[in-house]
Amino acid sequence: MRTVTIVGASLAGLYAARELRAQGYDGRLVVVGDEPHPPYDRPPLSKDFLTGRADEHQLTLADPEETADLDAEWLLGVRARGLDTGTRTVLLEDGRTLATDGLVIATGATARRLPGAPPDVHTLRTLDDARALRTRLTRGPQRVVVIGGGFIGAETAASCAALGHDVTVLEAAPLPLLPQLGPEMAAVCATLHRRGGVRLRTGTGVTRIGRTGSATAVELADGRTLTADVVIAGIGALPNTAWLTGSTLALGDGVLCDDGCVTALPQVVAVGDVARAGGVRAEHWTSATEQPRVAVTNLLAGRTLATLRPVPYFWSDQYGSRIQFAGRYRAGDTVRVTEGEVSDEGPGDGGFLARYERAGTTVAVLAVDRPRPFTRARRALGRAVETATT
Numbered sequence: 458m459r460t461v462t463i464v465g466a467s468l469a470g471l472y473a474a475r476e477l478r479a480q481g482y483d484g485r486l487v488v489v490g491d492e493p494h495p496p497y498d499r500p501p502l503s504k505d506f507l508t509g510r511a512d513e514h515q516l517t518l519a520d521p522e523e524t525a526d527l528d529a530e531w532l533l534g535v536r537a538r539g540l541d542t543g544t545r546t547v548l549l550e551d552g553r554t555l556a557t558d559g560l561v562i563a564t565g566a567t568a569r570r571l572p573g574a575p576p577d578v579h580t581l582r583t584l585d586d587a588r589a590l591r592t593r594l595t596r597g598p599q600r601v602v603v604i605g606g607g608f609i610g611a612e613t614a615a616s617c618a619a620l621g622h623d624v625t626v627l628e629a630a631p632l633p634l635l636p637q638l639g640p641e642m643a644a645v646c647a648t649l650h651r652r653g654g655v656r657l658r659t660g661t662g663v664t665r666i667g668r669t670g671s672a673t674a675v676e677l678a679d680g681r682t683l684t685a686d687v688v689i690a691g692i693g694a695l696p697n698t699a700w701l702t703g704s705t706l707a708l709g710d711g712v713l714c715d716d717g718c719v720t721a722l723p724q725v726v727a728v729g730d731v732a733r734a735g736g737v738r739a740e741h742w743t744s745a746t747e748q749p750r751v752a753v754t755n756l757l758a759g760r761t762l763a764t765l766r767p768v769p770y771f772w773s774d775q776y777g778s779r780i781q782f783a784g785r786y787r788a789g790d791t792v793r794v795t796e797g798e799v800s801d802e803g804p805g806d807g808g809f810l811a812r813y814e815r816a817g818t819t820v821a822v823l824a825v826d827r828p829r830p831f832t833r834a835r836r837a838l839g840r841a842v843e844t845a846t847t
Contacts, residue, residue, distance in 0.1 A: 458558035458757070459484045462547055464537045465563030465697075466490025468498065469729025469745035471518055473561045474527050476753040486529040487555060489547065491564075493534035494584055495519065500742060502587040503612040504774055508619055509591070516584065537564070540704040542722060559756050561749075562701075562712055562720075562727040566694035566740060571604065574666045575673070579689045581613055590689065594620055599686035601625070602675050604663055606633030606647075608773045610691030614655050615776045617689075624655045625683060627675070629662040637771075637782065641792050642811060642823055646780055648803030653776035694740060696731045711738040716764035718752035723759050726752040734765070741771045768839050778804070779828065783835040784821025786813055792823075796830055810834065 461477060463470045466488050474488060490496075497516040505511035519527075532549070539548035540560070547555040568580035579590045590613075594601075599622050603614045606628030617624045626633075632643040633650075650657040658677075665676040666688060675683040696711040706720050707713040711733030718726045718734050729745040732738065744767075751763040770783040790813040797809030808826025812819050812834070822838060824831035 458482070460487065460555075460557045461485070461559040461561065461756070462487045462489065462555050462557040463561040463563055464489045464547060464700075465561075465565055465729070465731070466492065466494075466496050466531065466533060467563050467565045467729055467745070468496060468518065468742065469565070469732075469749060470561065470563035471496040472746050472749040473563055473728055473753060474529055476749045477757075478527055480753055480757060482753075482757060484558075486527065487557070488529050488531050489535060489537055489549065489555070490531070490533045491536040492583060492585070495524070495531070495533065497584055499582075502584065503581055503609055504616055506587050507581075507591055507594070507613065507616040513584070537700045540701055540706070542705045542725070545724060558724065560725045561752065561756065562725065562731055563729050564697035564700070564731045566696045566730040568690070569693045569695055571663065571666065571690050571692065574688075574690065575668065577673075577688075578666060579687065581609055581689065581691065582694065590687075593687055594622065598622055600672075600684065601687045601689065602627065602673075602683055602685040603689045603691060604675070605691035605693070606630075606650075606657065606659070607691060607693065608634075608771070610689070611650070611775045612773060613689055613691055614650065615653055615774075617687075618653050618655050618776070622687075625685075626650055626655055626657045627661070627663060627677070627683075628657065628659045631660050633657070633659070637786065638823060639786050639788070639790065639792065639813070645799050645803055646775075646825065648801075649776045649778055652803060655776075694730065696733075696738065698731060709733065715761055716766055717755045717761035718748050718765070719755045719761045723761075724756070726756045728752045739769060741769070743767070743770050768835070770835065778808070778826050779824075781824045781828065781831045781835075782821065783831075784813060784819075784838055786821050787815065790815050790820060796827060797825075 496518045536550045538550045568582035601617045601622045601624045603626045614626045635643045661679045673685045698708045712727035714720045716735040728748040730740045751765045754763045772781045794811045798805030804825045810827045810830045811823045813821035822834040
């Protein structure tokens, strides 16, 4: 291959560039990014960056020396608008075209917006989103309503509370994180909101958001209305695949690819939040950093030689506590707290470790403020999965 193009100057895109050079590719490397910023770390946006404990330069993922060593052409601030799979040509919105021998799709995802919401309802996905919200939150104590109790919503709510704002979290489901953790442990983790001084309202959705004087009225399905100065929507993300419409690539909640991140075209691979690899699209930091290794191996080989079926893992920092989860929860799993204590008031002092069991076998582990025991349990879970699949 004489030219490889990475569309997406994201975490996954940067790791793909690193892997290309590490695996011996010495040809032309082009990285296209729709944001004007070089690759940066997104997890701190809802935490340290929002609260002012981290500056923009601390988010940068590659220093100037590494950037130079990658020897790539960086086309930042320009969006891809199409792909001609017949000629393997990437079409850019500024009119340029990029003919390429290999393509890595790393375009990530875009924050889902509430239909009909006013333009001043914030989302938190990009650095520009975080800049705008951080500026808004510096205008003294305000009434903040966060719609969505998932990871981004909970982390953002915790940051707003730490800044001294009056915060309410709205979650349409009976409990936040219910699909990920199951009802028992979701209820335990939900207590962190109350501990952090944040009101949590569950089981009702938002029907309308409108202006009421200088404030915002958030109307709920149960007939109540909340008045807010700042409204933040943290209701998930949509994979950035619109630019691929009309190409021959299969799309369906992401770019469809096999367990090696290879699409139906062996010269095209997908990694990170946009990749639906082996039927699963995982919007987690670990997917973005682990998938590029196998994807690049297969891209350079022209066929699927390596596959990746990792144990799902995510973490979330909320109200001074770290939640860590690894594995796959399924309804009906038995949950046992094996270290620490939990009660109706939430995690005990020192946190806890819980194991999810199915037919007597541990299939997932959850920890709150027990990082070392969790790491050991996660490694054991990974070894068990690897043994079962070999």
